Amino acid sequence: MIKGLYETHVYVKDLATSIQFYQQLPGLAPCHYDEERKIAFFWVGAPQKFMLGLWEMPEAERSSRHFAFECDKNWILHESVSFLHSLNIRCYNFLKDGIARPMVFCWMPAVAIYFDDPDGNVLEFISILEGRAKPESGVVSYDEWLTISKED
CATH class of the missing domain: 3.10.180.10 (2,3-Dihydroxybiphenyl 1,2-Dioxygenase, domain 1)
Structure with a gap:
């Protein structure tokens, strides 16, 4: 049974720029960063309740x-x-x-x-x-x- 939406992911041009942007928003807390895969995750609200993933991708793969x-x-x-x-x-x-x-x-x-x-x-x-x-x-x-x- 679905109880909620746990995570969503977006593709970004520059991971460092996006991390800087998202960490300014109230209620978001960095929770994982993988330099090799160019991915950053943020808890949204309380830890382990909802997660936002940022993936650095080439322009052709972003929308x-x-x-x-x-x-x-x-x-x-x-x-x-x-x-x-x-x-x-x-x-x-x-x-x-x-x-x-x-x-x-x-x-x-x-x-x-x-x-x-x-x-x-x-x-x-x-x-x-x-x-x-x-x-x-x-x-x-x-x-x-x-x-x-x-x-x-």
Whole structure:
């Protein structure tokens, strides 16, 4: 029986650059490095719960991927954008409307903000919200979600 997703792997151009990038993210801890195979692993959250693998690969073998990190709702809403900006990482919402603010996917519901790693992989900070899903409402700002979710 599946209990969760244990690991995911992404291919990167330069392992050293990617290690430097990922070790800045809160909740990631280096757990294994293999210089010969050009692989680095990070625990995500608690050790041995989830793992991210970075593999240095030639450009012909790389393609961009997407994955999301589960985070605290309040951190996403109040700190994630300034945190990413402090690291000179551009963030954006799902609508890519030029406004760097978390948005709510009403079909889940969940609040999220996006950013890219040095290789163009699309990363996301996400938190599932309380309340009933409202897929008909699409993707909205958190303030709009608060109004919509009170309509029950």
